[in-house]
Amino acid sequence: MRALVWDGTGLHVDSTIEVRPPGPGEVAVDIAMAGLCHSDVSPMEGRIPQPTPAILGHEAVGTVAAVGPGADVPVGQRVVFTVLRRCGECRHCREDRPNLCSASSRPVTDPFTRDGEVVHQFVRLGAFAERIVVAQEQVIPVPAEIPDPVAAMLGCATVTAFGAVEDRARLRAGESVLVTGAGGIGLNTVLAARAAGAERIVVVDRNPAKERIARTCGASDFVTTSDPALIAPAVRDLVPDGVDAAFECTGHTGLLNAAIKSLAGGGRAVALGLPPTGGTLDLEVRDLFHDKSLLGCRMGSVDPHRKLPDLAGRVLRGELDLAPLVSAVVPMEGAAQLVADLRDGRIDRGFIRFGSDS
Ligand SMILES: [Zn+2]
Ligand SMILES: [Zn+2]
Incomplete structure (x- = not known):
């Protein structure tokens, strides 16, 4: 499949990336669109450490393509993502504060490889790819009526x-x-x-x-x-x-x-x-x-599984208009320019389209 790979010097479209099937409690999601967030640019600027090569991206929307054993998300479900994992059992998880769960930063077993070598998954997501594998608690259903860029932005x-x-x-x-x-x-x-x-x-x-x-x-x-x-x-x-x-x-x-x-x-x-x-x-x-x-x-100090559906409802009822923030939607080949435009303040939120129609 194709993905955008950060190799330490540039962001390149690479069509030789392999993604493993979902394991127990995991889901595979075909990415439709991903937003470019400043947190994706931070590793490129050395502001936060990130081993390379890596697939960046964490603000995205897609469709569940396959599920591993024990995962109960329906195939075909449209979802957005949270970077946070959770154990579901600790005090913080029980109190709806999964962002404090000690499992929240636990990585998924590396899903991406190239020629048998690991390609790192940024913040347990690595959404700049046609397909990704994440823990099932990282996906949150989102209504079909919400446009791709708005849905992606909701998640981060x-x-x-x-x-x-x-x-x-x-x-x-x-x-x-x-x-x-x-x-x-x-x-x-x-x-x-x-x-x-x-x-x-x-x-x-x-x-x-x-x-x-x-x-x-x-x-x-x-x-x-x-x-x-x-x-x-x-x-x-x-x-x-x-x-x-x-x-x-x-x-x-x-x-x-x-x-x-x-x-x-x-x-x-x-x-x-x-x-x-x-x-x-x-x-x-x-x-x-x-x-x-x-x-x-x-x-946001919230449980995204509660807050995201609430925000999606406000978008659908017309109480919240995120469309003015959507500055640009580009194919994968336009990602490097999008990064330059974000750095130079020429855009507010830019989005990259993935999948066969990009
Ligand atoms: Zn972000
Ligand atoms: Zn927990």
Whole structure:
């Protein structure tokens, strides 16, 4: 089959990849489309370690093609994915917080090979391939009426952002919000804040071209700067007491410091961007004294098997419009250009089409 392989220097279409059949508790899924997330670019930039060769991609939609022994997902079911595995039995799994399960990072036995050598599967998914094998708890049914790119986005950017706003920060109507980084997760966070009834939504990005889409999603104010030290003063010019909730969506520790400095008393700073390995915070602890909170947030701090169907229902009822975020859909051969476009801020969310019609 064909897949996009990251070899350490470039992203190439490779038609010699083999994928093994699903084992016990696993399913094979034919990928229709996968989104390009900044987390897929991070290994290419060396920001997170990833052995090569590897198949990246983790935000995708497809159709179950085969199931292994004990897996009870119907063949033909349309599904989206979660990177999180789960044991189903521990305290966290029983309390609907599978993102804290110690099995959540347990890898699937390598499904991809080339000439008998392992090709690594990024974050237990490796969705940039025509067919992938994952644990059955990593697939979540999604209604057929939701377009491919929107369905794919639900599984990563949307569930992460809406979980962060609604379940982690528990944003209330009338509160004020700061969002740092107007990428896929940041823009979904703006949509979530608007849906929660936020009064003031300040978005910060270094790219002035992001203002239009940020305002389309619901931003009331847009600040362009690449200097984190300028963010808190700019926020206080707009919201003198500071914001009630700040969402750091890029994984940049300087921006997380700025987010904390921008908080009002009682405010919550939520770190939803994946920080670089070894990143540390230069935090004046006094900043937290007035009932402020610094909250980590892995994949929205939710059970995706509950949150995703909820979000899919909101899309179907017209309460949530993700279509403006879909900037580009390209065949596999266009993936390298899509990566360049994402890095340069020319697109919001780009998608790669897989399968025979690509
Ligand atoms: Zn992602
Ligand atoms: Zn568990």
